[in-house]
Amino acid sequence: TEHDVWHLLDNKQLQMTKLMLRLNHITLVADAATVGTQLTRVLGRGVAPVTILNGIDTEKFSPSLNHKRYKYRSRVFKIGCAARLVTEKSLDILIKAVADIPNVELYIAGDGPEKQNLTNLVQELDLSTKVKFIGYTDDMVGFYHQLDLFVLTSSNEGLPLSILEAQSCNVPVVCSDVGAVHEGVCKQTGHLIKLNTVNEFHVAIQAQMKRRTEHYPRNFITKHFDIRMMIKAYNQLIKE
Known part of the structure; x- marks a missing residue:
């Protein structure tokens, strides 16, 4: 799974990734549609990543019951x-x-x-x-x-x-x-x-x-x- 593409601007990273994709039967997953498009552009048209969106635990990351909504100049x-x-x-x-x-x-x-x-x-x-x-x-x-x-x-x-x-x-x-x-x-x-x-x-x-x-x-x-x-x-x- 690739989470971004900018690290592939490093030629060593780019060549290692291309080699890995050639030598093994690997399913490449992008964590966002934009990342998938960028991977295809950088790695070549023959690369077609599957997009599976990043996910978070929404039960853990839930709103505070005590946080009062900010009103302009009401507080910091x-x-x-x-x-x-x-x-x-x-x-x-x-x-x-x-x-x-x-x-x-x-x-x-x-x-x-x-x-x-x-x-x-x-x-x-x-x-x-x-x-x-x-x-x-x-x-x-x-x-x-x-x-x-x-x-x-x-x-x-x-x-x-x-x-x-x-x-x-x-x-x-x-x-x-x-x-x-x-x-x-x-x-x-x-x-x-x-x-x-x-x-x-x-x-x-x-x-x-x-x-x-x-x-x-x-x-x-x-x-x-x-x-x-x-x-x-x-x-x-x-x-x-």
């Missing part, structure tokens, strides 16, 4: 991101995007080699009271339950589980439109950023703070990305 608006702290996640864009938005707090879960650079950026912008690095956490459900909005600024992605988990907890998302991210974003509650710039995210976050909707992203996730649907699809593929 809490934004979160969960990701490895690497350059591909472009977290510097997110930090800069919230810098001039009042009444906002940003919580970043995860660790990685970019942590010191990101910490330095927060200090340079005097955002230490607004931006919090909480490190690696085992309690992702508790993390999502704190949030009013989940933001993903990645420059490369497949179909990330984090946006599915957040929306399953009824947290809307704002995401860069890369890879297969668009397939996993609820159109009624989420927002896709075409240009991965500070200003685009700044405007989108402010719009989400004012947004009122009767739609809930969880409905979209339970319909398309429940892990039981994924398991059923893999079991059917094995039988075939």
